[in-house]
Amino acid sequence: MKRLFNAAAIYTLLGLLSGVFYREFTKANEFPEGAFSQLGLVHTHLLTLGTVVLLIALVIEKTFVVSSSTKLFGAFFWLYNAGLMVTSGLMVWHGTLTVLGKESSAMISGIAGLGHILLTAGLVCFFIALGRAVKSADTTRAQVHAA
Secondary structure (H helix, E strand, C coil), rough: HHHHHHHHHHHHHHHHHHHHHHHHHHHHCCCCCCCCCCCHHHHHHHHHHHHHHHHHHHHHHHHHHHHHHHHHHHHHHHHHHHHHHHHHHHHHHHHHHHHCCCCCCCHHHHHHHHHHHHHHHHHHHHHHHHHHHHHHHHHHHHHHCCC
């Protein structure tokens, strides 16, 4: 549970810092207000996918002990975090290029796609582990009621 809490706290910090970076970087480079850049999305992605999702996972862990599926839970944690870091990192890269008026490449989209694949794989591991934990909790409850 401590890993989930620490990761959520780190994503909160990163999300807030990315919002400040977006505001200051676009101002410093006289990027037109209202013009689209991926930088404007990094803040909400980190706060939502990092902070909120991991805090929800923390509550689910407290309730169902999802980490009892140690390998699946570990896979979720590392795949999900790697995917979020790759995705948000590429959003920063792409957004920075946009603000600077430079061309981005298909490589950026491809690598960001890999980040999304890692996020998805992590979520699949989490749901399989959660399904097992829910089934185990139901079995335990049924045994208690039968006694």
